[in-house]
Amino acid sequence: MSRTSKRHWPWHLLTIAILAVTALIFWYATVSTAYKWDWNNISNYFYYNKEVILETAPSDVEVTSIDQQGQKTIITLVDYETNEEFKITAVAEQIKVLKGQELTEGDTITSTTKWTAGxxxxxxxxxxxxxxxxxxxxxxxxxxxxxxxxxxxxxxxxxxxxxxxxxxxxxxxxxxxxxxxxxxxxxxxxxxxxxxxxxxxxxxxxxxxxxxxxxxxxxxxxxxxxxxxxxxxxxxxxxxxxxxxxxxxxxxxxxxxxxxxxxxxxxxxxxxxxxxxxxxxxxxxxxxxxxxxxxxxxxxxxxxxxxxxxxxxxxxxxxxxx
Missing domain, CATH: 1.10.3720.10 (MetI-like)
Structure with missing residues (x-):
């Protein structure tokens, strides 16, 4: 250790002590305000999994059947008023409805997620x-x-x-x-x-x-x-x-x-x-x-x-x- 370093190390210790006291004061201030720190879900404000809606109900309909055909799934919808039949092809993991479920116009039928910047x-x-x-x-x-x-x-x-x-x-x-x-x-x-x-x-x-x-x-x-x-x-x-x-x-x-x-x-x-x-x-x-x-x-x-x-x-x- 050089002579200059020997002369300076007490000052470095003083710096550490000042920082420690500052941290202690900060900790006491947060405790005295009864603030509850919560870092859960903070990552969502940086990146999060956003839902992307793929298909919605065209009108007030009922899900009459969900048929698996190979890698694809066919969803059959029937309009309450006109009895018109709608068929939607989707991937099984993207389906958000169940057979017999009643849907109103605009309800989500299929959706996926993608990572999005927060x-x-x-x-x-x-x-x-x-x-x-x-x-x-x-x-x-x-x-x-x-x-x-x-x-x-x-x-x-x-x-x-x-x-x-x-x-x-x-x-x-x-x-x-x-x-x-x-x-x-x-x-x-x-x-x-x-x-x-x-x-x-x-x-x-x-x-x-x-x-x-x-x-x-x-x-x-x-x-x-x-x-x-x-x-x-x-x-x-x-x-x-x-x-x-x-x-x-x-x-x-x-x-x-x-x-x-x-x-x-x-x-x-x-x-x-x-x-x-x-x-x-x-x-x-x-x-x-x-x-x-x-x-x-x-x-x-x-x-x-x-x-x-x-x-x-x-x-x-x-x-x-x-």
Whole structure:
């Protein structure tokens, strides 16, 4: 064991003790509220066996016979009023009626089951793809706005500054409502489109500042050297400056994407079923608020912890290379 490790192990023990005390406080809080934890059937909110109805009664009928013919079964139905006879071919395992049973119109005769994604899986997928699409668009918007922020053209500089400061001054929820209710009504935007536009423009404003800071961190001497070699402003920016700037801002961009994933939780306000909305719906039907919100927290961690690890890894790599 190294000397540094020997000095640090008491602090690690203190960390464990603090975590243990925190867990004890949490346990006492749940006991004092007399809450009964119940994790049964929680898996149904991730994946469940859904009944798929294959055949229903065409009218008020009686099941007069169920005949096995090889691998198939013939179900005979007779209408009460017209005495019309109906025959249905089905697999024995799919039959949900008995001989002599009376059925009303719409009653299930045969059905099967299939594994179907529950609200948490659907919400996880919605959160993931909305974050990816909004992140890509936000990166494009942020790159353009960041370049405009350092442009020599006063109009581009002013417009980009107004955009960045306006977005940063407004809560994201207000932006979502404005785009969904105002622009969404005028342009007939879907829930998902309004969500992507809101997240993209919000993320773009913060990414613009990250890009601007990254570009300005590059020595001006490199720009002057490129110009002395006959390179134009555009080629200098694309070939010399931006590659170095992006290398420096990668950890910050990763952190911004983590924030973007968490920001998707606000989309429940416009009825998009992402992770938070899925937890709300699951809580309503199951009456298990603690379990459902812990499941939601676990899904967010499943996305964000790998991103956080990636951000720390990039920071260490860049620190070594510098």
């Amino acid at each position: 609200p948490f899986v659907k919400g996880f997928w919605t959160t993931l793809w909305l974050s990816v699409v909004s992140g890509i668009l936000g990166l494009v918007i942020g790159l353009i706005a960041g370049l405009c922020r350092i442009s020599k053209n006063p109009t581009l500089r002013d417009l980009s500054t107004i955009y960045v400061e306006l977005i940063r001054a407004l809560p994201l929820l207000v932006i979502i409502f404005i785009i969904y209710y105002f622009f969404g009504t005028i342009l007939k935007l879907s829930h998902e489109t309004a969500a992507i536009v809101s997240l993209s423009f919000s993320a773009g404003a913060y990414i613009a500042e990250i890009v601007r800071g990254g570009i300005q961190s590059i020595s001006k001497g490199q720009t002057e050297a490129a110009r002395s070699l006959g390179m134009g402003a555009a080629s200098t920016m694309c070939v010399i400056i931006l590659p170095q700037a992006f290398r420096r801002i990668l950890p910050a961009l990763t952190g911004q994407f983590i924030n973007l994933v968490k920001d998707t939780s606000l989309l429940s306000a416009i009825s998009i079923i992402e992770i938070t909305r899925a937890a709300q719906l699951a809580t309503t039907t199951s009456m298990k608020p603690f379990e459902m919100w812990f499941c939601a927290a676990a899904l967010y961690l499943l996305i964000n912890i790998p991103l956080s690890i990636l951000a720390h890894y990039l920071e260490r790599r860049l620190a070594k290379s510098d």
